[in-house]
Amino acid sequence: MGVFSALTTAVSGMTAQSYALENISGNIANSRTAGYKRVDTSFADLVPDAALNRQIAGSVAAYSRATNSIQGDLNPTRIDTNVAINGDGFFVVDQRSSGVGANTQFANKNLYTRRGDFDFDANGYLVNGAGYYLKGLKIDQVTGQLIGTQPDVLRITKEQFPAKATTSIEYRANIPAYPKTNKADSTVPGSELLSPAGFTSNPLSTTQGGAGVVIGSDMTSFLSQSIPGGSVTVYDTLGKATSVELRWAKTTNASAGPPATTDTWNLFVAENTGAAGAAVAYRNANTSITFDATGQMTNPAGGNIALPTMTIGGTTVTGINLTTGGNGLTQNGDVSGQIDARSIRQDGYTAGTLDRVSVSAEGQVIGTFSNGQVVALAQLSVARFNADNSLKRLDGGAFEETIESGPPIIGLGTSQLVGGSVEQSNTDIADEFSKMIVTQQAYSANTKVITTAQEMLTSVFNIIR
Structure with a gap:
């Protein structure tokens, strides 16, 4: 035998x-x-x-x-929607079962793959070269919170990103202790101050007994007794842009003695620089802005200045606060005698459309819109297994869960995603x-x-x- x-x-x-x-x-x-x-x-x-x-x-x-646990080389492709996993884990994907376009039906079965050459199809789905559709969780664009708990096939369409009205203008600047206005004369005390004498309408704030507006006939006097504070583009609820121009005028000097005990400024906003006669040209914010001897702002408390409601170029501007963060606005000596505006930024924007999509290291699908907004649209689902070599192989580089592999653990763990790259064999x-x-x-x-x-x-x- x-x-x-x-x-x-x-x-x-x-x-x-x-x-x-x-x-x-x-x-x-x-x-x-x-x-x-x-x-x-x-x-x-x-x-x-x-x-x-x-x-x-x-x-x-x-x-x-x-x-399955041995990683291949990561190859840059410069395609934003391509993504590779650097470390353990698999993308969660699904297969199309029937239908086309927006009526596409999926198998609703979680499969797993390392093949990350995802790209958009004509209907906004992210699908890889083997025909598997990427799954994840959508993100609420307003709250930034995840929607749902179970991975679903991601569909990202090029819908308009809604406009946001400006509610806050971050303003950080230094105001010169001695403003060099056109009327300022170092030999004449108080010549740098805004004096209501000679104005048809008292431009001082209502808190100082003024009318709180500059009319067209007083424009020349006002411009010669104030200094520019910069301008910023703001947006209304429909996303219409309007330029807001600021001017500052000093009204009292603490050094002049009683009754003045602080350095006081008034902030003005241009409403109609082409105004004539009794038409309003500038509106006073109607807040006495004061500084102590060290140049720190003492009023208003908290450093927020509410801008007046007005109509500029046919657009109503309302509900906007000038925020300084408490110490963002100072009054220190400046040889130029002009305002040094370090930052003027606002939080509104016009409507926009999706320009490009990329993937962050944390697995967020990031959308960049035509209005400059960068927003997280979705969170990719990455699954890890205690025994990933026990997964069952399928066509197209996909795997499915087995008893031996154990259930998936959703989350990146210590892994990172690399956008614009694909893992090779x-x-x-x-x-x-x-x-x-x-x-x-x-x-x-x-x-x-x-x-x-x-x-x-x-x-x-x-x-x-």
Whole structure:
């Protein structure tokens, strides 16, 4: 029986090496397939039960060994929607079951892949080169909170991003202790101040007994007794842009003595610089802005100045606060005598459309809109497994959960996503060719065993002739 057993063992060896060669050929064929995980071959000896001193080497069986946990090289593609996982984890994807366009129906089954060459199709779905659709959680663009808890197929359309009315203007500047207005004369005390004398309508704030407006006939006097404070574009609820011009005028000097005890300024906003006669040209914010001896603002408390409601160029401007953060507005000496505006920023914007989409390291799908807004649109779902080499392989570089792999753990963990890149196959061509040579030699050796066994059997047959 020994010769016949040798034949059987050699056949099992040829079968095992053929199995290994099949895996090697598949690895080589997919050496350029994005996200592909090579399949190695492991061998197990099959030993028949026998007495201790009669045990033989036995035959062999071949098994596949997954390499899902071995990462391939990350290749930059410069395509914003391409994304690779640097570390453990798989993208959660789904398959289309029926329908087209907005009526596409999906299998509603979570599959997993490392193939991240996602791009938009005509309907706004992110689909990879193997036809799998990316899943994740949408993000509320207003609150920034995740919508839902279960991953769903992501669809990002180029709808308009709504306009936002300006509610706050961040203003950080230094106001000169001595403003060099056109009327200012260092030899004449108080010439740098805004004096209501000569004005038809008292421009001082209502808190100082004034009318709180500058009319067209007083424009020349007002401009010569105030200094520019900068301008900023603001937006109404429909996203219509309007330029807001600020001017500052100093009204009292603490150094002049009682009744003035602080340095006081008035802020004016241009309503109609082309106004004539009794038409309003500038409106006073009607807040006495005061500074102490160190140049720090003491009023209003908190540093917020409410701008007056007005109509500028046909657009109503209302509900806007000038915020200074408490210490953003100071009054210090400045040889120029002009306002040094370090920052004038507002929080409104016009409506916009989606220009481009990218993926952050944390897995957020970031949308950049034509109005300059950058908003998180969705959160990609990344699944990790305790035994990712026990996942079942599917066509197109996808995997599905098995009992052996355990349930998915949703979350990046210590991994990061790399936008604009794709993970390449983890196949090493040189290594596969080395395995192929060894496999070929092992297969040839097994055929030699069969030839030898055949010669031995021929000798036996010749004895009885």
